[in-house]
Amino acid sequence: MNGYEALIATLALTMGTSWASGINLYAVMLVLGLGGATDNINLPAELTVLENPLVIGAAALMYVIQFFVDKIPGLDSAWDTLHTFVRIPAGAMLAAGTVGDVSPALEIAAGILGGGVAATSHAAKTGTRLMINTSPEPVTNWSASISEDLLVLGGLWTALNHPILFLILFVIFIGLAIWLLPKLWKLIKGVLLKIGRFFGVAKNSTAETAHVSTSKPEAIKMDK
Structure with missing residues (x-):
């Protein structure tokens, strides 16, 4: 493998792991860990920790949990929301390791880029699931979940075996994400506001409005 091919392979692996982490982090860790442990994937030295049986076991357990949670309407969106704080940092770390x-400087740059890619794919998945949960057909959750798993597996396989093809498809994905995310932003923003109110970061605007509306008549009475 010459320098150009090595660069393309590294770039595809960097983008592939971060993109897939935003959709299903545990599937990524499981595929890379098992692939490295069986010598089917030549992992960089910084990612060989994924071959550890403890890491593989933990990833397999979390993947099984997500497999079922991801198919329950409403619970899947809650799971995705909580994993905002997991998938994006993990995607950045995996990208830096590749x-x-x-x-x-290169590791930091790869980490920043990987975190951004993971955030994009995670936002697309979360927003799409919120939209799907408004549908009365429960089968859509199963279809979406299984399709996402197959997409992650197929994407990683393509990144490892056909890096140029993967990079072309990745550019197409970025274009679709730029078009789609603004349409999903209202749904995502609503979920973020609910989380902020739960943790006390965002105030309840309705309560403030009620307080203002009740305080004005009192002021009028005092003037009279």
Whole structure:
């Protein structure tokens, strides 16, 4: 493999792991861990920790849990929301690990790029699931979940075996995400506001409005 081919392979693996992490992190860890442990995937030194049996076991357990949770309307969206704090940092770490021990600047750049890609795919998945949950047909959750798993597996296989094809498809995905995310933003924003109110970060605007509306008549009475 010459320098150009190695660069394309590394770029595809970087984008592939971060993109797939935003959809199903545990499937990514499981595929890379099992592939590396069986010598079917040549992982960079920074990612060989995924071959550890403890890591593989933990990833397999979490994948099984997500497999069932991801198919229950409403619960799948709650799971996705909580994993906002897991998938994006993990996608950044995996992306940084794929470039190897080249230079700190390159690792940081790969991590930033990987985090952004993971955030994009995660937002697309979360917003799409929120939209699907408004449908009265429960089969759509199963279809969406299984399709996402197959998409992750197919995407990783393509990134590892046909990196140029994967990068072309990745550019198409970014274009679709740019078009789709603004349409899903209202749904995502509503969920974020609910989380903010739950943790006390965002105030309840209705309560503030009620307080203002009840305080004005009192002021009028005092003037009279």
